[in-house]
Amino acid sequence: MNAPAMNLHSGRDDGIAVGEELLSVSNVTLRFGGVTAISDISFDILKGEIRAIIGPNGAGKTSMLNVINGFYHPQEGTIKFRGEERSRMRPYEAAASGIARTFQNVALFTGMSTLDNIMSGRSLKMNKNFLTQMFYYGPARDEEIAHRRRVEEIIDFLEIAHIRRQPVGKLPYGLQKRVELGRALALEPDLLLLDEPMAGMNLEEKEDMSRFIVDVNQQFGTTIALIEHDMGVVMDLADRVVVLDYGKKIADGEPNEVQADQNVIDAYLGVPH
Amino acid sequence: MATDTGALDTFPKFLLDNAKKFGERPAMRHKDFGIWQTWTWAEMLEEIRNFSVGLKALGLKRGDKVAVVGSNRPRLYWSFCAIQAIGGVPIPVYADSVAEEMTYVLQHAEVRFAIVQDQEQVDKLLSIKDELPALETLVYDWQRGLGDYEEPFLHHFGEVQAEGKKLLAQSGAEAEWLAGINEGKGADLSVMLYTSGTTGKPKGVMLSYDNLVVSSQNANKFDNFDETDEIIAYLPLAWVGDHIFSYGQSMTAGYCVCCPESPDTVTENRREIAPTYFFAPPRVFEGLLTEIMVRMEDAGNFKKKMFNYFLDVAKQTGERILNGEAVSLMERLKYKLGEFLVYGPLKNRLGMTRMKVGYTAGEAIGPEIFKFYRSLGLNLKQLYGQTEASVYITAQPDGQISADTVGTPSPDVEIEIADNGEVLYRSPGVFMGYYKNEDATKETKTAEGWVHTGDAGFLDSKGHLRIIDRAKDVGKLNNGSMFPPKYIENKLKFFPNIKEAVAIGDGRDYVAVMLNIDLQPVANWAERNNIAYASYQELANHPMVYDMMAEHVDQVNLDLASEERVAGAQISRFLVLHKELDADDGELTRTMKVRRSLINERYDALIDALYDGSNEKHVETEVVFEDGRKGSISATVQIRDVELHEPLHQSGAMKEAAQ
Numbered sequence: 040m041n042a043p044a045m046n047l048h049s050g051r052d053d054g055i056a057v058g059e060e061l062l063s064v065s066n067v068t069l070r071f072g073g074v075t076a077i078s079d080i081s082f083d084i085l086k087g088e089i090r091a092i093i094g095p096n097g098a099g100k101t102s103m104l105n106v107i108n109g110f111y112h113p114q115e116g117t118i119k120f121r122g123e124e125r126s127r128m129r130p131y132e133a134a135a136s137g138i139a140r141t142f143q144n145v146a147l148f149t150g151m152s153t154l155d156n157i158m159s160g161r162s163l164k165m166n167k168n169f170l171t172q173m174f175y176y177g178p179a180r181d182e183e184i185a186h187r188r189r190v191e192e193i194i195d196f197l198e199i200a201h202i203r204r205q206p207v208g209k210l211p212y213g214l215q216k217r218v219e220l221g222r223a224l225a226l227e228p229d230l231l232l233l234d235e236p237m238a239g240m241n242l243e244e245k246e247d248m249s250r251f252i253v254d255v256n257q258q259f260g261t262t263i264a265l266i267e268h269d270m271g272v273v274m275d276l277a278d279r280v281v282v283l284d285y286g287k288k289i290a291d292g293e294p295n296e297v298q299a300d301q302n303v304i305d306a307y308l309g310v311p312h
Numbered sequence: 313m314a315t316d317t318g319a320l321d322t323f324p325k326f327l328l329d330n331a332k333k334f335g336e337r338p339a340m341r342h343k344d345f346g347i348w349q350t351w352t353w354a355e356m357l358e359e360i361r362n363f364s365v366g367l368k369a370l371g372l373k374r375g376d377k378v379a380v381v382g383s384n385r386p387r388l389y390w391s392f393c394a395i396q397a398i399g400g401v402p403i404p405v406y407a408d409s410v411a412e413e414m415t416y417v418l419q420h421a422e423v424r425f426a427i428v429q430d431q432e433q434v435d436k437l438l439s440i441k442d443e444l445p446a447l448e449t450l451v452y453d454w455q456r457g458l459g460d461y462e463e464p465f466l467h468h469f470g471e472v473q474a475e476g477k478k479l480l481a482q483s484g485a486e487a488e489w490l491a492g493i494n495e496g497k498g499a500d501l502s503v504m505l506y507t508s509g510t511t512g513k514p515k516g517v518m519l520s521y522d523n524l525v526v527s528s529q530n531a532n533k534f535d536n537f538d539e540t541d542e543i544i545a546y547l548p549l550a551w552v553g554d555h556i557f558s559y560g561q562s563m564t565a566g567y568c569v570c571c572p573e574s575p576d577t578v579t580e581n582r583r584e585i586a587p588t589y590f591f592a593p594p595r596v597f598e599g600l601l602t603e604i605m606v607r608m609e610d611a612g613n614f615k616k617k618m619f620n621y622f623l624d625v626a627k628q629t630g631e632r633i634l635n636g637e638a639v640s641l642m643e644r645l646k647y648k649l650g651e652f653l654v655y656g657p658l659k660n661r662l663g664m665t666r667m668k669v670g671y672t673a674g675e676a677i678g679p680e681i682f683k684f685y686r687s688l689g690l691n692l693k694q695l696y697g698q699t700e701a702s703v704y705i706t707a708q709p710d711g712q713i714s715a716d717t718v719g720t721p722s723p724d725v726e727i728e729i730a731d732n733g734e735v736l737y738r739s740p741g742v743f744m745g746y747y748k749n750e751d752a753t754k755e756t757k758t759a760e761g762w763v764h765t766g767d768a769g770f771l772d773s774k775g776h777l778r779i780i781d782r783a784k785d786v787g788k789l790n791n792g793s794m795f796p797p798k799y800i801e802n803k804l805k806f807f808p809n810i811k812e813a814v815a816i817g818d819g820r821d822y823v824a825v826m827l828n829i830d831l832q833p834v835a836n837w838a839e840r841n842n843i844a845y846a847s848y849q850e851l852a853n854h855p856m857v858y859d860m861m862a863e864h865v866d867q868v869n870l871d872l873a874s875e876e877r878v879a880g881a882q883i884s885r886f887l888v889l890h891k892e893l894d895a896d897d898g899e900l901t902r903t904m905k906v907r908r909s910l911i912n913e914r915y916d917a918l919i920d921a922l923y924d925g926s927n928e929k930h931v932e933t934e935v936v937f938e939d940g941r942k943g944s945i946s947a948t949v950q951i952r953d954v955e956l957h958e959p960l961h962q963s964g965a966m967k968e969a970a971q
Contacts, residue, residue, distance in 0.1 A: 191345035196456060201576035203346065254457045 055121060057087035061262050062107065062230060067116030069102055076102040077113070080288045082281045084230065089256050090264045091277035091294075095306055098283040100266045101143060104232050107264070108140050109133040120230075135163055139228035141219045143235045143266075149208030153218050156207055157193055160225030161186045193221045196258075197251060213244035220251065224259075231255070233265040237272055245269065249276055270307075274298065282306065321498030322521045324397040326563040328493065331357035334539050334566045342386045343573035343581055351386065353566070359473065363387075364394035365489055366476030367425070370449050370467065374399030374495070377421045377504070381405045381414075381437075382429025384545040384558070384571045387453045387469050391427045392559055396502065397493050400425075403504045403516075404549040407433065415440045417506050417514060421747065422446045427469075431457040434466065498522040504747055505552050505699050516747030517552075517699045527702035527741035528560035530723040534707065535669045539566035541588045542666075546578045552699040553673075557591055560702075582663030590663075590670045594677035597692075600662055601681055622650035623687075630655075630687030635711050655688045664690055671695050671707070678806045679715035686713065694718050696779060700756065700763055701725075702741030706777045717776035727777065733768035733794065733877075734783040768796060770877045780878065787818025793880025795823060800881060801906070803868045808833045810864060812893045812900075814911055815883075816919055822884035824922040826915065827861055828893050834860075849890045849947050858952055861888055865954050872957075879959035885922050886954060889915075890947035896936050918949060927951055 055061055063083040069076045077099045084090045092100050105111045107118065109128035118125045120136065128136075139160075147156050165172070165182055172179045194200055197217050202210055207218050216236060223231055236252065237245045249272055255261050267273045273280060274294040282290040282297055284306040290297050297303055320326055330339070335354040342349050351359065372378065378395045380402050382388050395402045403421050405414060407429065414436065418426070424446055426437055434452050441447060452458060453469045479485050502521040506514040532538070545558035562569045567589070572581040579600075582590075608619055629643045639647075659665045670685070670692040677694065685692045691710065696718035697703035706727070708719035721727045725739040738761045745753040757763050768786045769779040780786070781796035789795050797815040804813040804825065811830035817823035829852050837860075838845060845851040869882040893899040899911055912919065914933070921929035932946040 188345060191347075195345060198574065200343075200346070200573045201580070250457070257459050258456065 055086050057085075057260070059086055060084070060119075061086040061121065063119045064103075064107070065117050065119070067103075067106060067113045067118065069099075069106055069111055069113045076286055077106065077283075078286045079116070080283070080286075081116075082288065082291055084262060084264055085279075086229075086262050087256075087260055088262060088278040089252070089276055090262075091273045091280045092264065092266045092283065093268070093270070093273055093280055094283035094289075097285070098306075099286040100283055101234055102286075103283065104140065104234055104264070104266060107133075107230075108138050108232055131163075134226060137226075137229035138232065139223040139226040139230075140232035141216070141223050141234060141236060143238060145212070145215045145219055147207045147215060147219055147222070150206055152204050153199055153202050153207055153210075153221075154190065154194070154204065156218055157190045157221045157225050158186065160222035161190060163226060189227075190225060193224050196224075196254070197221050213240050213247075216240070216244075216248065217251070220248075220255075224255065224261075228261060231261050231263045233263060235266050235268065237267060237269055245272060252276060270298075319498075321525060322396065322493070322496040322500070323393055323502070323525075323559070323563045324493040324496060326525075327353075327357055327360060327393055327397075328490075330539075330563070330566045337539055337566065338568040339562075339566075340386050340389065341568060341570040341585070343571070343577070343584075346573075348570075348584070356390065359386075360390045360394045360397070361486075361489060362473040362476040362480065363390055363469065364397045364476065365479050365485065366472035366474070367394055367400075367451075368398050368489075368492075369475055369479055370425075370451075370472065372398050372400055372425055372449075374492075376400045376425065377403055377423045379403050379405050379418055379421070379423045379426040380428075380549060381426065381433045382407050382453065382549070383575055384547075384549065384554070385429060385453060386571055388427065388429065388549060389545070389559060389569065389571075392503070393563075395425075395427075396496070397489065399492060399496060399500070401501050401504055403506070404555065405506070406548055406550045408548075411436050411440050413514075415443050417516075418444050418447065420514075421504060421506075421516060425449045425451070427451045428453070430454040434458060434461070438463070496521070498525065501744065503555060505550060505555065507699050515749055515752055518744040518747050519552075519702055519741075520744050523702045523741045523743060524556065524560045525564060526724070527704055527739075528556060528564040531556070531704055531707075532561055532565040534709075534723060535589070537561060537565045537567055537589060537669075541565065541567035541668070542570060542585060543567060543589045543591075544570045544572060544578070544582050544585055544587045544663075546572055546575070546582075547591070552703055553591060553697070556703045557589070579663070583661065584663070586660075586663050586666040588666045588668045590667050592670070592672060593674040594672050594681070595675075597672060597677065597685060598681055601684060604658065604661070619654055622646075622654040625650050626655060626687035626689075627683070630689055631683065631713075634686055634689060634691065635713065651689070659688060659690065664688075667691070669693065673697060673718070676802045677715065680806070682715040695722075696777060698763075698765060700743045701737060701739060702743070704741060705735075705737050705739070705765070708776075712774070712776070714776070717772060717778050719777065720775050721777070727771070728762065729770055730764075732783060733770065733780075733786055735765045735767050735769045735777065735779070736762045737765065738762050772875075778875075789817055789823065789880060790819065790821050791880065794877055795881050796878060797908075799878065800825065800868065800872070800883065803871060804864065807864045807867075809837070809860060812906060814893075814906055814908070816912075816922065817881065820923060823881050824885040824887075824919075825865070825883050826911075826918065826922075827886060827888045829857060829861075829888060831892070848892065849945065852888045852890055853947065853950065858888060858950060861886065862952055862954060869954065869957050874960045876959075882956045883954055884956065885951055887918060887922065887949050887951045889918075890931070890949055891933060891935065891945060894935075897934075921949075921951055 060083050065081045067080050068078050092103060094100050106113050109130050112127055194203060199217055202214060207215055237248050256263050277294055280294050280297045281288060282303050289302040289306060290300045320329055330353045336352050338350045339353040339356040340351045378400050380388055380391050392402045403423060405417055426447060428434055434450060437450060449465050451467045451469055451472055455468055498521045500521055501518050502524055503519050504516045506516050543557060547554040558569045570585045572578045608616060625646045629639055629647045632639050667690055670690055673695045693708040693713055695707040696705050704722040705725055706719040707722050725737055728736045730736055742761055742763055766783050767779050768781050768783040769777055771777055780799040785797055787795040795817040800815040801813040804810050809830055810827055812828035814826045815823060831848060838851060843854060843856060845854060851857060865883050865886050872882050873879050899907055901907060917931050918929055928948050928950045930948045932944050934942060934944045936942055
């Protein structure tokens, strides 16, 4: 009765080896009326890496994430995911193609339990119709059981078994963030976008979350792009960092290179104009 | 029930026997992925055999020491038996001990192998591996996060089992394994348990199979445990209690051990399993009770009334029914109705529906709490034990229960009280000695096999042991009466209004105490009684609060007066401190124990006042705020005298009357 080796990664055979380009953003510009949120930004995300997007407030980090998962449509530039150039895409199409995300402000169904919230992340993967699901019979039941097993693996992985049945609205913030990560993992994503996964957490919660992020990356091979303010966390976690400031890319490279970059220091500490 | 392996004197032999006798009965359960997974004795034998043979292939030899680190998971319990089958000695280590503590134990025991739960423990051991030249091999249970660890000496539990299984397919491998088990004898070292060592370095208590098997069998007989019982394993593996309850007694009785999903889910998992045998330290019972009471506060009016009414019924009749005393038909009917409406659902909530026996030990339990559980019809009892005794020294037999004794000597245990009040015992469970520490062994265990407990106590008129204090803390008043400070303080602290108490009296004419009120209940009480106050200090100094405290002290005196040995230690004077004793000020340890010497020094002016007959005293005390700044508070503290009670030497009086 050994637990089977966990493999939450969808294992989609997309012909992309670890270290090759999974997603590339080329010359993307995003405007809201007269405001340019992102201007002419290009960077890539390699399969299997943890890529951090950092920058001061209002630098356009979240906008960048929203562009990647199809929530915003840039006026200029192209996005290639798994080598294919993407046309206008809706968020659910992005989800179906293997991009999952979490939000800066927790966006869970607060009245539902932890289990149901994570289960909702599987809905895209369920293909039995509404009617058979309603009667919970035969194939629909088998499907539900299979998905439940996956969800239980995630619960085990994130160590949230003790809150399985609790409504998430009652949980402390740090745990809600973890549940949200669980729901994103339920999608078995190829690319996981994390929008400030550690915002508002205390040191201990941050350390826990960092460990989970590293573990997700290592164990499931999930590529992760994350936005984070805490520089210490970024420097520890990320393989490569891209730095935005006022909608422009000002640096891109390994953490220690970026840290030493004068532009970055200026952007964070401010320079006399 | 002899088997081809000869006498049943080691746990691996019991395992073989159980697999034969109870093959299809559950041996272990573990909640995993939200579902209770069950292993029968036959399946568990296979798991253990595979792992054991795998361990041997990794180089484990007879006599090798193996550290087992982690929480209550089946694989770690299997490890015990798998190691013992080869003749190795498991050494369970507290999973939450920091690296330095672990270094000492692992160095001292010269462990060659370590079997650990997860990445956290692996990281901990890797960080100290340089200081552990003897440590060669690490096996881990849960692989999360360990995927890219490349150390060649690191193995996954499942892989070791798979290797063992492959080897077992070869002819003769199983016979060889069985022969290894046969080589084991009852006198062999079975396990080494390191005492947590509140003073000085931890000591490795060596227990033989004979110690553990006899103690376990006696305990099973004492409370009628057999293969149909179930227990939930949630206490630290390194603690002797868990080793006996969840391993020794399970192996010898054949009952099922259930491992919770995670340490955070124990309460929920207990409700699902409803164990028939449950052990918990008093604070767990306290915590459960508080939880119920808080929830009841939120309940509707009708429910609240019903709950309180039937709780009163239970208070009056529950314990008497449990003790088999005469109870009228009407009372019985009311109790039955209460069982249906309140006690039953409540017990279900607590996971105690099927509880046959519950034990509490480790520290004194509040009599109210103890009675509450017993009045629900739960057979909660107290026991007194030590690592050095393989747990059992005394236990309360069914029907002879009281909140302030720890019972009569367990089967095969002899007890003696030394002149200074210290409790000594001798039993088949007495440990072999401390590992590599002859001096400590000699200090604790006499040549005749008597072991010093370090606790002071006495046997009461019914032959029940009462523990009053640590032997070294017990002092004497000038008139020669015994002065047990902790005993008095605990009695005081059982009142919810009293948070802390410090008793003084060693080498003095009479006993005096300094009290700390517990702000929450006292503030609540003040609100109900329209008592206005502006600060803790003002409330503490309020005459009505003093009246309330005087009543509590009087009650304690009455209690003390009824006990022959401590009647002389009644409280003559008391005061209520103007500030809360605080760990930040160093007055309490971080585990909230009173630091006597520091308090004596800090409040010497008050202590002098307690003994010079004055009725109040102005003092100024320095306090440290949370951010480290210092300030001082001053107050005039009142001192009250208390009437003493005539000692009621029941047993003595009766003896005289008989003569």
